[in-house]
Amino acid sequence: MITTLVSTFLFVHGLLHLTVWLPHGTTEQPVNPRYSWVLASAGLPQARDGGAPGRAKSRLGESRAAVALASVTTMLYVIAGAATAAQSSGWTAAAVLAASVGLVLKSLWFNPWLSLGVLLDAAVIAAVATSWPGSLY
Template sequence: MTTALVSAFLFVHGLLHLAVWLPHGAAEQPFDPRHSWVLAAAGAPRARSVDRAAIGLASVTAMLYVIAGASAAAQSSGWTTAALLAAASGLLLKALWFDPWLTLGVLLDVGVIAAVLASWPGALF
């Protein structure tokens, strides 16, 4: 049961990155997921390459979380490495394109890192 919950969490959290960062036709979003406060503060012009970078990093994060979830479901020890890489990638993404709406995502990524480093849940180690 624990394995299934951890796997489902990793899958869902990963796929949410795509749902947030991929362009879609929604008229209203609470924030612009492709606006980088870091790049704006550095004076970089808003460009399609910045949008592509955000989408690319979100895609990498999603892929790593899905790999971590699949590895956890298969009870492979490699899930921890994939989960750590996914969480680090997610934190980088959220740091560069931060908005207060992403605070929960930051906490979830930090939680993944803390759980892996604490060898929790024990059933997966």
């Protein structure tokens, strides 16, 4: 039962990364993969890309980087979920890598809407570090 719950959580959390980070057709979305506050603070030139009038957004390359990191995070979480379902010991490494890449992604493109995701990624790392739940080890 625990194995099924953990495996499902890892799958769903991973797949949610793509739904959040892939650019949507609407201009209004809470998370903007085209704007990184860290990269903007570093002085990278901003480009206007047809969003809200007068609102500067980052280059398309930043959007691609965000989507690439989200894709890697999704892939690693799906691998961790599959390894958990197969009761393989490799799920821990995949889960920690997925959570770490997810934290990097959410740090570079932080938005308050991502706070729950940050907590979930940190919880995955903490759970693996403390060997919780014990039935998976």
